[in-house]
Amino acid sequence: MRHRIIVLGAGYTGAFAAGRLARRLRREDVAITLVNADPDFVERVRMHQLAVGQDLKSRPFSGMFAGTGVELKLAKVTGVDVGRKTVAVADANGAEELAYDTLVYALGSGWDTQGVPGTAEHAFEIAGRPGALRLRERLARLDAGQTVVVVGGGLTGLEAATEIAETRPDLDVALAARGGLGDWLSPKGREHLRRVVGRLGITVYENAAVTGVEADHVATADGTAIPAAVTVWTAGFAVHPIAKATALEVTGAGQIVVDGTMRSVSHPDVYAVGDAAMVMGPGDKPLRMSCASGVPTAWQAADAIAARLTGGKLPNVPIRYFNQCVSLGRKEGLIQYVTAEDRAARAVLTGRLAAVYKELVCKGAAWGVANPMFGMPTRRRRVTRERAAAGSAVAASA
Numbered sequence: 001m002r003h004r005i006i007v008l009g010a011g012y013t014g015a016f017a018a019g020r021l022a023r024r025l026r027r028e029d030v031a032i033t034l035v036n037a038d039p040d041f042v043e044r045v046r047m048h049q050l051a052v053g054q055d056l057k058s059r060p061f062s063g064m065f066a067g068t069g070v071e072l073k074l075a076k077v078t079g080v081d082v083g084r085k086t087v088a089v090a091d092a093n094g095a096e097e098l099a100y101d102t103l104v105y106a107l108g109s110g111w112d113t114q115g116v117p118g119t120a121e122h123a124f125e126i127a128g129r130p131g132a133l134r135l136r137e138r139l140a141r142l143d144a145g146q147t148v149v150v151v152g153g154g155l156t157g158l159e160a161a162t163e164i165a166e167t168r169p170d171l172d173v174a175l176a177a178r179g180g181l182g183d184w185l186s187p188k189g190r191e192h193l194r195r196v197v198g199r200l201g202i203t204v205y206e207n208a209a210v211t212g213v214e215a216d217h218v219a220t221a222d223g224t225a226i227p228a229a230v231t232v233w234t235a236g237f238a239v240h241p242i243a244k245a246t247a248l249e250v251t252g253a254g255q256i257v258v259d260g261t262m263r264s265v266s267h268p269d270v271y272a273v274g275d276a277a278m279v280m281g282p283g284d285k286p287l288r289m290s291c292a293s294g295v296p297t298a299w300q301a302a303d304a305i306a307a308r309l310t311g312g313k314l315p316n317v318p319i320r321y322f323n324q325c326v327s328l329g330r331k332e333g334l335i336q337y338v339t340a341e342d343r344a345a346r347a348v349l350t351g352r353l354a355a356v357y358k359e360l361v362c363k364g365a366a367w368g369v370a371n372p373m374f375g376m377p378t379r380r381r382r383v384t385r386e387r388a389a390a391g392s393a394v395a396a397s398a
């Protein structure tokens with residue numbers, strides 16, 4: 001009987017994990033199922049582009065995984081039972097239960113309203129495709145001179161505000177940041193950011209803690225009311241509640257706590273990757289939710305699963321940061337080089353070259369997902385019955 005591996009979520013990390021597992025393990029030995037709600041790959045890192053009216057390349061999974069041995073299951077995950085080792089899914093044909101021997105949880109995240117009053121009712125978000133399409137439709141109906149306030153001065157907020165301002169110079173775009181504009185960047189990075197933001201005519205509200213969102217304005221802690229025909233909320237991501245409803249050990253926010261091989265610390269037959277996982281990075285700091293750190297967690301998990309099933313060497317590659325790649329519209333960008341712990345180094349790359357660099361990074365990530373069997377040596381190793389059984393036994397006693 002083949003060892004059943006189910007990967008939940010085919011975003012950047014789930015898709016990479018499934019592809020890598022298929023490259024590492026023999027088809028005769030494992031049945032890999034990739035479960036995703038959508039039939040095509042969503043490039044989340046381009047949601048601000050989608051929101052301003054750009055059309056993204058269609059990337060159907062059926063083509064990507066054809067011939068790889070990965071079975072695609074298009075369904076919504078509604079629950080996980082880690083005791084019975086089953087996943088509950090639902091699609092147009094009804095509900096169903098899938099049994100696994102090893103689970104890779106990669107359901108990603110959505111937007112985080114942080115409980116700020118009025119946000120859920122009045123704000124728009126770009127953490128996923130439905131939200132970005134809703135904003136796209138709304139932006140298209142705005143008249144010249146109307147105001148758009150982007151809440152959140154992090155990477156997503158900067159990308160959203162600049163993209164909107166570049167595409168719609170007729171709008172009055174503002175950015176509300178809790179701290180100073182780009183205050184984590186190096187002096188050169190900050191200076192470049194200020195220059196671009198100024199050139200695009202974006203009004204910046206610094207040290208602005210947003211305490212409420214209304215239909216026509218955003219309220220801040222110091223009593224300022226920032227007029228907003230449209231509020232775009234980019235103040236962080238929150239994980240889906242599915243993991244929290246299981247017996248898995250999770251953080252208060254619901255991320256699955258894993259060890260260095262991305263294996264759940266409470267349930268050894270479960271692995272978690274990407275935004276859904278709480279992974280300690282360099283300097284004993286949790287990795288932030290990003291593709292930059294999420295994709296290496298997928299590689300690490302796939303290699304660890306393969307190693308455990310075949311008796312190979314466990315991977316022990318430290319996950320570190322190299323740079324933060326920020327698009328500032330289509331013509332400008334900022335590549336901030338960082339230390340392993342994600343602290344800004346002095347060096348930056350700016351201007352059109354940085355925009356091209358960022359574009360190549362996005363293209364490269366999507367290409368990697370779309371070509372799951374490319375690259376790495378295809379050394380498929382044999383799963384030993386004893387190892388597969390040992391894995392299940394450990395899991396059963398957990």
Ligand SMILES: Cc1cc2nc3c(=O)[nH]c(=O)nc-3n(C[C@H](O)[C@H](O)[C@H](O)COP(=O)(O)OP(=O)(O)OC[C@H]3O[C@@H](n4cnc5c(N)ncnc54)[C@H](O)[C@@H]3O)c2cc1C
Binds near residue numbers: 010035075077293
């Ligand atoms: C606008 C924007 C710009 C960004 N820019 C960058 C950047 O420049 N660099 C960077 O490193 N990071 C960036 N990020 C963050 C990055 O996109 C995420 O960290 C990354 O997508 C996480 O990957 P993931 O695989 O964990 O989750 P996701 O990519 O979110 O994938 C999760 C998958 O699971 C599926 N799913 C979720 N729930 C269910 C369910 N119940 N049933 C079935 N399927 C389900 C989803 O449809 C999706 O396919 C950006 C994010 C946004 C929103």
